[in-house]
Amino acid sequence: MAPVTRFAPSPTGPLHLGHAFAAMVAHDLARAHGGRFLLRIEDIDPQRSKPQWEAQLLDDLRWLGLSWDAEPLRQSDRRPVYSAALDRMWQAGLIYPCRCSRRDIELALGAPQEGASHAEGPDGPVYPGPCRCRPEGPRPGDQHLRLNIAAAARDTSFTETADGLAGDIRTSARDYPERIGDIVLARKDFGTSYHLSVVLDDAAQGITHVTRGADLFEATRIHVLLQELLGLPQPVYHHHPLIRDAEGRRLAKRDDARALAKYRAEGASPQDIRRMVGL
Template sequence: MAGGAVTRFAPSPTGPLHLGHAFAAIVAHDMARDDSGRFLLRIEDIDRARCRPEWEAQISDDLRWLGLTWDQPVLRQSDRLPVYAAALDTLAAHGLTYACTCTRGDIRAALSAPQEGAPLIGPDGPVYPGTCRHAGHDRREAAIRLDMARAMAAVGPLAFTETGPAHAGHHRIDAAQMIAGVGDIVLARRDMGTSYHLSVVLDDAAQGVTHVTRGEDLFEATAIHVLLQRLLDLPTPVYHHHRLIRDAAGKRLAKRDDARALSKYRAEGATPQDIRALIGL
């Protein structure tokens, strides 16, 4: 990690931080600090209907209680909508996107047709059947999708380096798998103006992130992000997908698991060292 790793923790202020968030934040923080690097905070608040200022304040308070410090400035996705729009314009200018008016029900119906067989499930859910690919709908009334076949034809060989324990190594990205197994992903939802895939790629580049640390459930999405990086002429960081914190039944924690919220452990007298022990650090 020559020059000091730059990592980030990117929570959404839609609920309390739980033990899984603590694990993700500590992994990213310790990787950067152990390398004399920079640890950054990003607030992923594009879902305006669910984000709350009080949750953002609680995030900062919980992280400080854990003993974590972050370099300034804090990046907020809600401040970057023009950046996402400009990237969409760039991709559209190269003929790589199209407008999609399909609802989730439309997609389910198309995929459940008898001649289609069992629907393929990719890292973004059921693989989109391409219904709107040549429809020419007005983008102001639609989601924006990436034409995966055109996108893969526009780039050369793609690969990334992974250092996480489950997938460590150098991974090449297969064009046929991207087209058939991932499909035409959504780049901008009609109510947000962007998507996770687009914003995370642009934000990591803007913050100069060199090492992306995140849960292993996002490993399969990495190929999407590497493709977007190439299309938008952005650097590809090193990826580190870590284990997930699960409950006693083996289910990954979610924000609805309030019983494992850091605020409740704090109220019961737990220490930051207790939290590290609970999550195996």
């Protein structure tokens, strides 16, 4: 079966070399095997998502020589889909409302004993559970919604194709509470979260191969679990290395000095960018 891959940028700042690498890896995989490359605009954050950033990222991708095989899917158009999935999980007793702020969570965790540290999950410290409960009544729309990981956890596995990790990656149900915790599936100001939207969107676009940075490896365990809970197909995963700066830090959108627009203005070519990122 020919692969279907995607690149899913957020229009919240300029694309940098790391984005270019991720986009080209997904694009090249699809083109090398006669597959399809799709684009997704992850604009669920209404405060930070800006039309000018979207216009620039599309221009940068075209300049790199990338093309996509359908109109971009836009997350802001899919809020009813996310809401329906949350309703299903609420009715199944798998999510609950949470009013905790970051400060509340810090206080609930308390000061670790000497030589000890709090368990870290993909989203930071594993939630200590002060709001954990069995949901009752209608689903609220003015609070965060968390996954009750103890109720939802089950044995899972996914296929990884990255060098050194190729094969089936397995997670036992008993590992999820300490390794992942009760992650947020919907933020009150977004109506969804990255974890929920990404699995629903990958299924909607028929994505067969997810290429993403190695920093999302642990998050993939969440996504595989959500695919199981929602009856969604599971793609093959490839977690590629990150592009880092001279100090070894991964690039972020605050790294405007490494923005593609800057390299373009200085006369770089798409081939120069490929060489810079090792392609």
